[in-house]
């Protein structure tokens with residue numbers, strides 16, 4: 001097939017964004033990244049443990065894609081985080097065993113890891129464990145040490161991938177919900193969305209929790225997605241003791257278990273549990289007393305001591321998109337030419353995303369009989385927003401002299417300057433959550449009670465919109481602060497127009 005291939009990727013999570021970055025390297029594709037939310041990375045990719053797994057968890061005979069792509073993805077992330085300036089701690093992970101039964105499971109994990117091609121795995125004794133992680137439980141008798149595992153900031157990762165994709169020509173369509181797929185004579189012809197019809201030759205389904213619904217729109221699939229909830233507790237930055245490695249229990253057939261880890265921003269985090277939900281509860285991110293209690297008790301078994309409970313600043317939940325078959329779904333269909341799945345991306349989907357993207361490229365090459373040509377000006381690099389909190393004293397003076405906005409601190413807990421918020425807006429943030437995840441404003445001890453208003457004022461000023469219309473996360477979540485009367489004036493005006 002000759003000419004430009006128009007590709008629509010449904011879903012700007014870590015999987016869709018990784019695919020868009022890989023496709024942006026080639027001259028052969030016109031890439032559209034389509035997202036129903038007002039910003040990128042707000043689906044499953046927003047609330048997870050953020051671990052770049054080493055790759056020993058999945059049995060290749062049972063889940064060949066998970067096993068292969070996790071180990072490959074880990075390798076690729078080692079390069080991508082450098083290219084894209086994504087916060088990461090390559091701190092390694094430890095699976096703790098507490099008795100001979102647990103030690104047997106460590107042997108199984110080691111054997112599986114070796115079969116999956118994971119380098120440098122080792123079973124270590126109590127002495128070495130104490131040396132690698134002094135906070136680990138005294139009751140642990142041995143551990144599996146995986147030095148190649150890392151802790152990433154998942155929302156920074158998605159923002160970075162999307163910024164880099166856009167810089168290389170990808171068109172991002174936010175607040176654009178796919179509602180139908182047009183197929184003419186067995187070939188993809190375009191997408192019906194809440195905004196307009198988009199003509200494309202190929203659709204890549206990376207819609208996370210809703211991927212089965214997208215497949216149904218194309219008349220294919222034959223699988224379903226079930227949400228599996230995972231809850232977390234996160235501690236204040238000054239809460240001690242923290243861990244320097246990622247600590248797991250020995251896994252069960254249901255989950256990898258509750259983890260104790262320290263985020264890239266320096267907060268101790270514990271979770272998740274694993275709770276199966278019915279198919280219709282794909283938005284249920286509520287926390288439960290039982291869930292949080294279970295997490296606390298499970299985490300307490302992994303370390304000598306947790307910080308006091310009053311150091312918890314937030315609890316939250318994420319939903320895993322569990323596919324009915326268990327493994328990732330990466331495939332195309334003979335009956336609908338141009339429809340390709342990148343779905344069922346449960347854990348370790350974050351780790352695997354870059355390898356999934358390479359596989360999708362291979363699928364496109366085969367389907368469209370392509371030998372894609374690298375873009376001459378493709379830029380592999382992207383730099384993150386300069387953070388006042390991470391600067392030395394000299395760097396701060398220089399930054400303030402160059403841009404006085406670095407001298408106005410908006411979020412005192414996280415030391416976020418106005419200049420960072422303005423830069424986040426320039427890069428695409430239009431909501432308070434968009435600012436929060438790009439800069440960490442509102443993520444500190446007070447959880448936004450002192451800076452949300454200041455962030456809203458800056459958003460209103462930079463986007464030139466009324467203050468009341470600034471929203472937490474898009475239409476329907478306007479915070480209605482500031483000139484609240486304007487809200488009613490606008491409402492009355494609209495009602496008057498409708499009646500007239």
Ligand SMILES: Cc1cc2nc3c(=O)[nH]c(=O)nc-3n(C[C@H](O)[C@H](O)[C@H](O)COP(=O)(O)OP(=O)(O)OC[C@H]3O[C@@H](n4cnc5c(N)ncnc54)[C@H](O)[C@@H]3O)c2cc1C
Nearest residue numbers: 011013014015036043044045048051178208230349350351
């Ligand atoms: C509790 C938990 C812990 C996890 N921990 C880890 C971990 O430590 N390491 C790891 O590797 N993996 C982990 N995972 C898995 C990982 O988070 C996911 O595999 C990954 O984020 C999935 O990314 P995605 O892009 O497929 O989905 P998403 O991030 O959900 O992206 C899909 C996007 O599609 C959009 N969309 C849906 N329908 C439509 C439509 N009709 N039109 C337009 N857009 C649409 C959604 O809004 C969404 O933004 C965890 C998951 C959970 C929930």
